[in-house]
Amino acid sequence: MSQMQSESRYFSSPDLINQFIPEQGYLIEQISEALKVVSQVISPVSPLKDYVAVNPYHGISERSFLNARNYLRIFSDCENLMPxxxxxxxxxxxxxxxxxxxxxxxxxxxxxxxxxxxxxxxxxxxxxxxxxxxVSHTDQMKQKQDRPVRTLSEMLDHQTQGNWSEKICDEISKYCAMHYDQGEAVWGSPWKEMTLYQSWRSAAVHDRNMEFHGLTGFCSYVSELPHTAEASMIASLQCLHVPPALWETYLLCQAFSIPGWSAWVKYQSEESETEDPLCNDLAGLMAMRLAYDAALSKSQAFEVDWRDFASHQPISFKLSxxxxxxxxxxxxxxxxxxxxxxxRLLNCVAIPSASSDITQHSEQATHFSTVPAERKLAQMVFCIDVRSERIRRQLESVSSHIETFGFAGFFGLPIEFVRLGDQSGDSQVPVLLKPQIQIYEDVQSADPDLKSHLVKQRGLSRSLRKLWKNLRTSAVGCFPFVETTGLLYGLKLWQRSVGSTSKPSDADPQRLFRENFEVLEPSLNGLNQQGITITELTDLAESMLKNLGLTENFSRLVVFCGHGSQTENNPLKAGLDCGACGGHSGEPNARIAAKILNQTVVRRALEHRGITIPSDTWFVAGLHNTTTDSLDYFECDQVPETHHKDLETLIEISQFASENSRVERMPEINAPTMTDLMRRAADWSEVRPEWGLAGNAAFVIAPREFTREINLDARTFLHSYDHENDQEGIVLENIMTAPMIVAHWINMQYYASTVDNHHFGSGNKTLHNVVGGFGILSGNGGDLMTGLPWQSLNTGAKFQHQPLRLQVLIAAPRNVIEKIIAKHQDISNLLTGGWMHLISLEEQQQFQYSTDGNWNKIELTQS
Incomplete structure (x- = not known):
């Protein structure tokens, strides 16, 4: 280290804690401002049940791409470029x-x-x-460049070849896991009702573990710390002799030494909506981390001369x-x-009629040509997710009477879905939004007693599972439990190991894979009690159809098709589900969308707003299983008899399309047979059940004519949009401020997890252990893991995900796009900062929006 000179002074630090004066308000203000910056830079990580992709660079996106890299590397080893x-x-x-x-x-x-x-x-x-x-993944992770600012423990490790930083990280993980536990631990924390800092201080003052490892006097140091996180931070910073001008940078260094837990407490702070940075758990976490450094400085008589940095505010460093x-x-x-x-993409999209890759299914298309050509058999609305591109293409190739659309997978419905017997539910909206409506699961049956029976059955099942878990994990019962039931688990263990059962675990919440799903469905009952009137429902329906661009020429069947994954023994399963639905299956949204648009009273209200839905149009809900590529439909028994033949034809087409999609996926997933591909959905040892959104690189906002019949290799988000019906750009603005931002976040999560899996990924999936029911650790310690595991990005021989920044193609005039960019500073920052690229498709020409805010005509190259 350049600033941790070899002649650094080694001496017993004076007891600066007693010199701290709480009334020094300017120090409180200084630490508060520093914490605001730390909170801004850190991106949150969601709990496992709601896990969605998050842009790790979101907090620094007002900087340019390269400037952000240089900024991060002042206080961390973070990387945003491949070697x-x-x-x-x-x-x-x-x-x-x-x-x-x-x-x-x-x-x-x-x-x-x-x-x-x-x-x-x-x-x-x-x-x-x-x-x-x-370069190998391991070698890449080892390529840590020297940086100006490090934590004291890192400096000491560098000087003595020790592992204090690792020990401190393990200790912090222990206390955070205990404090935030959501029912996994057999013995809960007695200090759970306290703040994180107070909980840690109450336990650490008695915990001799660090002293056993050589950090003498640690408990004594903790006992002398102030009772508030902000005062404790100041005391430790003064003990370390860190000048106030360096506090912000040094706190960032502390946060990025434990990036996983920093991301988790950032999430907790956002959920609590606490505006004061001194009153959230991020302040507590920083106080904890600083305390270990300060105690280490005292114990090891090790101190750093920070005078080289004292005169700089803000701290400014330059690369060699x-x-x-x-x-x-x-x-x-x-x-x-x-x-x-x-x-390559523009060469296809520019002339869509000349770019067909799909010719092998023409005989299937002929097989389904009995439907009159003037009206489509079905219009199918899929999520913009890149995995939808493949199934949409296959459906259209099997039958020319299928028309597909791309739309955000929550279908514009801001709902929280509450399952039968539960008091609260899942947020079925993108992380940028909050649910506005509660939708409850209900029983559709002629048996009046079935609902109460199912509620009791579910409550009993939960109680039995809890009892079973207590027997397996209790200190007294675990040994006789194994002796008594071990053999009974043998067959089940064998079945799950070889993937010979398709039955999911009892904890699987997806409607499609649970018992009684045929009588359970989301219900519109109870909306009146929430103040939701027919007018509000009509508003939702109108918004859905207008933003989708479907306000006329309706087919006999219109399908809202959500998507969800099917995997076993996968803590990060939510990351394979619908990001637009908050990391959950899109099934509830699809079913509610269909229900709303099948309401006669809503259709009548829509007519008064200029949207006439034919009386022979019926809305259906479907689900695309992205692991098996199957398409399933709901409430089929409610489809009018006049549409039964149409639905049967659609199901038959769907089966052909699913089969073709699986055949296309087999080489990329390295599945030798169709059976092997299907097995992955039920195999608890499978680390690559599907590729998720690996490979995503582009977002096309255009009519389907621009991309129909083009094989985009499941790398492109597709959102339906027709500027001819949106001259003022109102719909386009909605797309650019919501779905485009979500796609950018997904792209940046995959990008960051690939270029720097150590900081922004979750390492080796085979080593994952669930901690607290909300996160994962690698092995039995270390930092909380965030981001994507290595197996979701790499085949083991090569990268499955190519780390590229998102390329957004918009079929709209430049002046319309410019007005939207000028109106939204966050979008402008992303484009001028080089975080993503935007291209206008205008009058058979392509123009790229440059980082200086101008449009440059693209002259296409050939490799």
Whole structure:
């Protein structure tokens, strides 16, 4: 370390705790401002049951992409670029070529991003040829560059080759897991009602574990700490002699030494909606982490001379010239890779009628050609999720009488879905929104006693599971439990290990895979009590149809098709479900959407608003199982008899499309047979049941004509949009401020988990252990894991996800798009900062929105 000089002073630090004066209001203000910055920079992580992709860079997106990297590397080892060897491998494999490198160089020369001369394309190619060895994931994680600011424990480890930072992380994990436990622990924390800091202080003052490891005097130090987190932070910072000018940077360094728990307490703070940074658990976590550093300084007589930084506010550091050159070279190659993908996509989208990849199913399309051509058999609305692209394409290839649409998978319904017998439910909306309506699950049966019977049955089942768990985990009962029931578990264990059963675990909440699902359905009952009138329901219906672009030419069947995954023994299962539904299956939203639009009173109200739905149009709900690619439909018994034949035909088409989709997926999932692919849904040892959204790289906002029959390889979000029906750009603004942002977050989560799995991913899935019922650890300790596991990004031999920033293609005039960008600063920051790219498709030409806010015509390249 440059600032932790070899001649650093080693002495017993004076007891600065007693010198701290709580009345020093300016110090409280200083620490409060520093905490606000830390809270802004840290992105939250959701609990496992609601796990969704989050942009880890969201808090610094007002900075440019490269500036954000330099900022992060002041106080952390975070990375947002792949190593040179990765780009060299892409170059050798033909992902991009010399023309794309030249285009990237020319583009970046015009932006003045670098103060150093930019190498020519020829020089870059020569360098790429000289890099022969691809970098491994392990090697990449080891490539930690020196940085200006480190925690004291990191400095001491660097000096003595110790592992104090690891021990401190384990201790913090122990206390946080205990404090936030949601029923996993056999013995709960007696201090759970306290704040995180108070809970930790109450326990740590008696816990001798760190003293056993050599941190002498730790309990005594904790006992002398102030009783509030903010006072404790100031006391520890003064004990460490950290000057106030460096507090912000040093707190960021502390937070990024435990990024998982920092993300978790950020989530807790957001849920509690506490505005005062000193009154949330992030302050408590920082007080805990600082206390370990301060106690370590006293115990080991180790102190750092911070005078080199004392005069700088804000702290400003610069990369070395070599580091800047390396960084800019990698950024240039990232851009070349993105240009290559962009041009391949535009070469298809620009002339959709000439780009069909799907010809093998023409005989199937002929088989279903009995429907009159003037009206579609079915219009099917899918989520914009990239996995929907494949099944939509297959449906349209099987039958020309199927029309598909792309829409945010919650279908514009801000609902919380409460299951039968529960008091609260799941938030079925994107993380950017809050539910406004509670929808309750109800029983549809002629038996008046069935509902009460099912409620009692479910309550009894919960009680028995709790008792069973207590028997298995109690200190007294666990040994006789194993002796008594061990053999009985043998068959079940064998079945689950070989994937020979398709029955899911009892804890699986998905409606499709549970008993009695055929009589359970979301209900519109109870909306009056919430103040939801027919007018409000009509508002929802109108908004759905207008934002979808479906206000006329309705087919006989209109299907709202949500999506969900089916996996076993997967703590991160919610990450494979619908992100627009808060990490849950989109089934409830699809069923409620269909119910609302089948209401006669709603249809009459829509007529007065200019939307006439034919009397022979029936709305149906469906679910796309993204693991098996099956399509299932709900409330089929409620479909009018006049539409039975239509529904039967649709189901038959769906079966063909599902089969074709599975065949297409088999090579990428490395499934030798169809049976093997289906097995993955029930195999509890399977680490790659499906690829999720791996590979996502683009978002197309355009009529389906731009992408129909084009094989986009399940890498593109597709949102239906027709500017001809939206001259003022009102619908487009809704898309750009919500679905586009969600797609960007997903893209950045996959990007960050790939380029820096250590900080923004969750490591090796086979080592995951659930902690507290809300998160995962790798093994039995360490930091809370966030982001995506390595197996969701890499086949073991190569990357399944190519880390590219999202390319947004919008079929709309530039002036309309510009007005929306000017109106929303967050969108402007993302585009001018280089966090994503935006392209206007206008009059058979393509224009890219540049980081300086201008439009540049795209001249397509060929690899």
């Amino acid at each position: 040179l060897e990765h780009y060299a491998e892409e170059f050798r494999s033909g992902q991009f070529g010399v023309k794309q490198i030249q285009s990237a160089v020319e583009e970046l020369e015009s932006t003045n991003l670098s103060t150093h001369p930019i190498p020519s394309a020829e020089e870059i190619v020569e360098l790429l040829h000289s890099l022969e060895k691809p 010239a070599d580091a800047q050159d390396n960084e800019f070279l990698r950024y240039t190659l990232l851009r070349a890779s993105e240009i290559a993908f962009r041009d």
